[in-house]
Amino acid sequence: MVTIKSKQxxxxxxxxxxxxxxxxxxxxxxxxxxxxxWELDKIAENTMRKxxxxxxxxxxxxxxxxxxxxxxxxxxxxxxxxxxxxxSKRVILKEGDIISIDLVAYKDGFNGDCARTYSVxxxxxxxxxxxxxxxQAFFEGIKYAKKGNRIxxxxxxxxxxxxxxxxxxxxxxxxxxxxxxxxxxxxxxNYGRAGRGIRLEPGMTLAIEPMVMAGSDEILVLDDGxxxxxxxxxxxxxxxxxxxxxxxxxxxxxxx
Ligand code: MG
Numbered sequence: 224m225v226t227i228k229s230k231q232x233x234x235x236x237x238x239x240x241x242x243x244x245x246x247x248x249x250x251x252x253x254x255x256x257x258x259x260x261w262e263l264d265k266i267a268e269n270t271m272r273k274x275x276x277x278x279x280x281x282x283x284x285x286x287x288x289x290x291x292x293x294x295x296x297x298x299x300x301x302x303x304x305x306x307x308x309x310x311s312k313r314v315i316l317k318e319g320d321i322i323s324i325d326l327v328a329y330k331d332g333f334n335g336d337c338a339r340t341y342s343v344x345x346x347x348x349x350x351x352x353x354x355x356x357x358x359q360a361f362f363e364g365i366k367y368a369k370k371g372n373r374i375x376x377x378x379x380x381x382x383x384x385x386x387x388x389x390x391x392x393x394x395x396x397x398x399x400x401x402x403x404x405x406x407x408x409x410x411x412x413n414y415g416r417a418g419r420g421i422r423l424e425p426g427m428t429l430a431i432e433p434m435v436m437a438g439s440d441e442i443l444v445l446d447d448g449x450x451x452x453x454x455x456x457x458x459x460x461x462x463x464x465x466x467x468x469x470x471x472x473x474x475x476x477x478x479x
Contacts, residue, residue, distance in 0.1 A: 225400055225408045227426035232333065233467060236402065236428050239276060240335030240465050240476035243328040246270040247339055248479060250297070250326075254341050256318045260299035263324065264310035268296035271328045279329035279405055290448030298325040298338075305393060305434055305442060305451040305459040318344035321354065323461040325432075327405055334405045336430040337477035338463035350458055353437050356388045357460035360413070360433035368429070368466055368473040374409050374420030381433050382414030391440035393459075396451070398431045401465055423468045428476070432463030 228236060246267040253266050268278050278296035285292060293309070300308035300323040301316070308323075316322060325338035340354045363384040367376035385392050398411030409421050413433050436442075438457030445452060453459055467474040
């Protein structure tokens with residue numbers, strides 16, 4: 224079900240989203256060679272708790288038999304890991320890596336969701352382009368995140384921009400509505416046809432999240448049941464914000 228948020232609910236969404244953005248900022252400042260993804264997890268969790276939120280990803284059910292609930296406060300996906308990487312003391316960042324951090328802050332009944340891909344020190348040119356195209360794909364998408372447009376308009380803009388730049392979007396995962404639940408309707412694919420899908424209305428809050436791979440669009444799931452990697456071991460990037468549909472331009476809520 225697609226939920227339309229009231230004024231009061233939107234205020235609560237804004238608060239959760241602001242805290243998610245603050246946690247991203249704390250992580251960005253901490254990223255450097257030698258840091259483990261476990262340390263980044265603690266930084267994110269501490270930041271969220273400092274502002275009265277909790278990390279919503281921790282304990283998120285896998286929905287699959289034999290796969291434990293998600294153990295981290297963040298998803299930390301390095302290089303060829305696309306999404307859902309599990310933070311670990313054994314994963315130490317090194318110069319030239321890229322790392323995608325996806326996190327959700329939950330406060331007062333509402334969720335704020337955002338993802339960024341960061342460079343660790345100096346990175347190669349292709350990785351730099353991958354990060355930039357992924358981020359720009361989000362902004363190409365939200366040009367269409369306006370009252371009266373359809374979800375497919377956003378999806379199409381994202382997919383077309385990514386492919387024009389020689390990369391591929393992930394087809395198996397998508398953006399989503401967000402609010403009291405981390406994942407609400409509608410689903411928002413990162414590819415598709417313009418003019419399709421539900422119409423956008425003021426009060427909708429959406430997590431729009433291009434996931435982009437430098438190589439082929441084939442993915443695999445690691446044995447941990449969570450981590451999604453590229454099959455060809457090329458790198459991947461992720462960029463996400465929670466936005467609000469308004470009477471006019473969309474508002475990005477996960478920013479500070
Ligand atoms: Mg997310």
